[in-house]
Amino acid sequence: MKERLVLIGNGMAGIRTLEELIKLAPEKYDIMVFGSEPHPNYNRILLSPVLAGEKAFDEIILNSCEWYKENGIILHTGSPVVEIDRVACKVVTADGVEAGYDRLLLATGSNPFIIPVPGAELNGVTGFRDIKDVETMLSAAQNHNKAVVIGGGLLGLEAANGLKKQGMDVTVAHLMDALMERQLDKAASAMLKASLERDGMKFLMEAQTAAIIGDKRVEAIRFADDSELATDLVVMAVGIRPNIELAKNAGLYSERGVLVSDTMQTFDPQIYAVGECVQHRNECYGLVAPLFEQAKVCANHLAEMGYDRYEGSVTSTKLKVTGIDLFSAGNFQGDDSTEDILFQDPAGGIYKRLVVKDNKIEGAVLYGDTIDGAWYFQLMRAGTDISDMRDKLLFGQVHLDDSDHGGQSQASAMSDDTQVCDCNGVCKGDIVKAIAAEGLFTVDEVKAHTKAGASCGSCTGLVEQILESTLDDDYTVPESKSICGCTDFTHDQVKDAIKEHSLTWVHDLFDHLEWRNPDGCHICRPAVNYYIISTWPEQSEDDAQSRFINERAHGNIQKDGSFSVIPRMWGGRTTPDELRAIADAAEKFNVGEIHLTGGQRINMLGVKKSDLPAMWSFLADRGMVSGHAYGKALRTVKTCVGSEWCRFGTQDSTGLGIKLEQLSWGSWMPHKFKMAVSGCPRNCAEATIKDFGVVAIDSGYELHVGGNGGVKLRATDVLCRVKTEDEVLEIAGAFCQLYREEAHYLERTAPWVERVSLGHIKAYLLDDEMSRKALYDRFLLSQKKAQDDPWTARAEGAEAHEFTPMKEIGA
Template sequence: MTEKLVIIGNGMAPGRMLEHLLEKAPGRYQVTIFNAEPRVNYDRIMLSPVLSGEKAYEEIIIHGDGWYIANGITLYKGHKIVAIDRQAKTVTSDHGVTEPYDKLVIASGSVPFIIPVPGHDLPGVLTYRDLDDVQAMLLAAQSRAKAVVIGGGLLGLEAAAGLNAQGMDVTVLHVMPTLMERQLDPAAGYLLQRAVEQRGIKVITKANTQAITGNGKVEQVELTDGTVIPATLVVMAVGIRPNAALAKEAGIAVNRGIVVDAGMRSNDPDIYALGECAEVNGMVYGLVAPLYEMARVAASQLAGDEKAAFVHMDTPTKLKVTGIELFSLGDFAEGEDRQEIVLRDAAAGVYKRLVLKDDRIIGTVLYGETGDGAWFNDLKKKQTDISEMRDTLIFGQSYQGGAPLDPMAAVAALPDDAEICGCNGVCKGKITGAITAKGLTSLDDVRAHTKASASCGSCTGLVEKLMVLTLGDKYNPAAVQPMCGCTTLGHDEVRRLIKAKGLKTIPAVMQELEWTTSCGCAKCRPALNYYLVCDWPDDYADDYQSRFVNERVHANIQKDGTYSVVPRMWGGVTNAAELRAIADVVDKFEIPMVKVTGGQRIDMLGIRKEDLPAVWADLGHAGFVSGHAYAKGLRTVKTCVGSDWCRFGTQDSTGLGIRIEKFMWGSWTPAKVKMAVSGCPRNCAEATCKDVGVICVDSGYEIHFAGAAGLDIKGTEVLGLVRTEDEALEHIVALTQMYREQGRYLERIYKWAKRIGIEEIKRQIMDDGEKRKAYYERFVFSQKFAQVDPWSERVSGKDKHEFRPMASVGFAEAAE
């Protein structure tokens, strides 16, 4: 005879239990379900994608109506059980249906915690628990107005991301100092906050909500510190607690949740509980994996297997916000008996931390790159002794076993959707796919077809490894990278041959060095032009048609085809007359944007090309010359106010900066050169991240070089200390000339220095006085031809064709 099984609640846990039960003991029970929600069983985990619009409700249904019919299950939708009569063994719903049971399963889930602040019951305050909440939020989001999410945990952040995706202006309030503090340590919490904020969601931590106020509906949220945040929607996502009230009223043992044994049985042998409402061994659970385990155990018990028992398990946490990779597992509090391994890659936004105890993993936090989460979870679960692989453990699974520390294996192990090129958003699969499908064999080909490594280039190493993995021996990166597709020679070889063969024009270089194209390309022509300008300053006629447009028209092209103009302000010093002249020019030419640059200059943006000569003429009247902000050349020398004004200044840093700039302006270099002079080691001119920097000290001038603060960030190297300003200038000039003669086109000083070696540069500039003098003399010679203000030249008519149209046609016909 079939027994009557009644289930209170129709969430994911009882749904899974029924699947198991129908498999283990088909036909044993006649099943009746009471669901307080007026619908079937759906995947509650996927509510966030429904809220963000990535999925529809229909897509997250687990058991449709047909499933209940096919399995002979009676489902009461929208029926909330209000009483359990354990004596009569019946349950009664709020619609008055009374159903007898032989076995009862309580799966009443949890209720969201509501902070009892004034105004928590105003219309517009929602929780985030079920589909009704999501639909209410979606309705509210149509206003595109402001929303406040109280709670920076898993649910709160998913709600915030969803509302943000729906176009709302969202602020997250979190009472703790960092987000998701129960799952993440502060470092990962910080990275998470940054990522959330980058999506345009505001985050306020240590935020104590005092009241929600408004006239008849939510209008604002007030914090205890006095902050007031306007909002038309407030979502409380501060936590859940087991929904055990019904069981308690029926006299069933309840602690935090309904107390059950490892077989999911309550103190009434005919009543089971599972899911978020159940408490096993003092623990309650909220993530799906242990809840599904409860479902398996309960089904086995109901099918007659009394040995089935629930064992505690840690479950990894993952945030379901598209684009944020986050994994957290186990215990990661610090402790004396614990050790940790941490890996940080700030540029890539990666943070990984393993907490170890007795050579076993007890906790894992992964942020930014979570591919090894499953593996770490496995090691933890199996209590694997990791002492053998400890050194490489943090790098993940691909670093273990046969070939430790083989970076190739790590790349091979990356999933196809792993992002390789951050600039262009290119993933591994796209690159390997393009290599195979289009038969690409060179890095340039891969760049052209996929755009990977085509922007900042920091992923070039990864891309090359992918080429090796995909092509095997067919990929043979040339020992010397050719300058471009027009030649097989590298930059160094070309520079050497230009000197050795006395080649003094671009056609001569192309002819003698057997260029494969008739007149080069946009890569080799500017490089050759620079090499010739540098090596033959007196003989070579600069080839303007081989210069990039910025150097041809002495201004910076902007995305809309207009130009920006930066007049030179020696050492960053200006005066009233200059500022007035700039103001007049801005007014006269209706220049839309005026901006102070990082190099202590004033940038005027949005100037039409035709206006450039007139702009320069007006600036020239005030004494301005070109600031070369467009040049592969000396850009700026930043200074602080030095001993003239500053109470800490040790030398006249402003004076030295101006002197350097006046001496070196107009010189072309392989890539741009930015300098700075600071009057004391407090370094207000930020000289220690420049191509060349000077730190003044009491005893003289400490010369720095090879810093970077762009694609790469690198502090400078110290060249050496000199006693006088004259010596400082000589050393800086000699260093620059050495770089001019050896650098590859577009290679910044720090890259050149890395290639040549810091020691070698010090030896030639600091130790070898004769060499230094020779470099200095060659620079001075070349300046004779370089120090011509390009703006005044063009004001007097040079290259005037550049700035005007050749003709205007067709306007008569189109006259209005």
């Protein structure tokens, strides 16, 4: 027979406990939930977007009524519990419903603090805690013009922003001399205030409310200095108080909150408690992340596993206030025993402060650029000694030595236990596992499966980076979005600006389009650099520092920090001299392993980063160039032996493959690009899952486009049939150039073909001979420059260059 579990409170902490419990022991309890609101569980974090008109209430529902039914949970909405009878082990609701329990879970949350001043009971005075408060504010916005928000903390600013978006004239009255003083230091607070004022928000600082004036409805607010301000709405957002009245009346020991042990048990061992109503080790928490940590521990003990403990939370706050990124953690104010590492760029809207003690991070404040917040938080929690990284610490994780972090992105350098989504307690490892197990390809899919990014949205950029670093070559940049957070311009708008204004250098574009970050970031700089060199191959210079380390070093970083080196082997054909060169290089540079790749090449693994320039120079002296196995470029042209050796071969596939590779090697592309030539329809070279494939037939060649052999498999579309090798080469070059000019950076040919249609491609390559030849000529022009450039042929550093991380933005 199942035990009876009753949950008082239908909010985020209590329901998260049930979700965790159902994972561990789905058949252990009959569960009944009592909620005071007439709704299923919803996301309180997203009340601000509802107030601002950016979301509807239905969009913030976390657990629908169907979810409760599917999990056998009886839900009572609009039914507040008014009594806990601990002797009889039952609860009683306001409408007389009684329910017995074997285990009781308290998750009664908190109440908004209403300042006890005259007039606080008037119509038009509200808190900002639940959807009813939001409805009150929306109704006021429809019928009135002026609002005063008391409180310049997070909730107060979000309320003010939402009301302003609803058309109200909003003033924020704050008791302190700095906004969000619990999350920001004075410098960051001043930057926030200036930014919000530019956006039309008004502030009264050090303003103490004395009374709210009005007859039946609020008409004005009076401050302690006897000044008055006319208003139609007063929103009190000055803090919360744990809702412990029910627990105290039941005799449960409480102070500021209901006291609980490390197992989340109250002084009554049958009763557990989680969330904002709880006091644990003298701390009460209002942020979601600690509450979800409590929920996981509580579920563990309700399932009688008994091995988990809640020992408190080191909290961090990563928030979006009116579109401004903010992050803070730990002792960010510092004291006489700490020192500061500072970066301040008021014009660029960026401020970073790390508080350090004994070479360990004690606290952090980030304003405007918060991408490294999770990393700083991880260093702080782990007590990591930062002595060896102090000089680069402010510039972020991707600016550290590339051999340590791979130079790909912030996400690729994070450990699996780094928390990405503070709102829902989701770590990087959870996201990576979901991507692999569920076959996820988009941010929205990750949100649906893991809830990462589904609440306040401030971690969405990091989730997208994790997708990119996990899927690697199978990641495609999402459609119809700005190129990155440095700008609101889309990929197409950036490409149009480069063409229209003849922009031939990355900083020319950043200046022209008024990039928020004047140096760009690791997302936009590689894309902008690619668009420029593909648009103006003669006039522009390839900015090597806008490339990822793998492309700069012509080596693919491995899990141990070493690199792999893959020389080009034309069409999969090699010679004894080339094999000797590879063997000699492997011996000379202590290669850890030699591996044959699926692209008919030899991969030398375990090469030290410091050896890469010399190794590439050694190979170049023996006539071998980079295989570009690590770049957004032509990777391989796979071939079978064809008619030269095979009894089924109809054409010389190896010879044609070599010609294709010699034509197109060194060509930078929006994404990796693979070709193949099969000598007969048996298709041993797998040409029908390549970006451009050739299948030999008796009368000539069948050409295929838009294939993908990665995780997201796509067979090619048949483009046409031709008779001669010259036709193959011209159409291949024209196809490459059309893809180079039209696709978005990180968009593979498969989604590009689907987006623009095969008919569009045929119109350029088959229906219009002049157009095809013009594309081919532009391709040859760009190839001549690329193949004449020694940097393309060998790793940066092989001659006179020095290896350096991507300046300002990391790799």
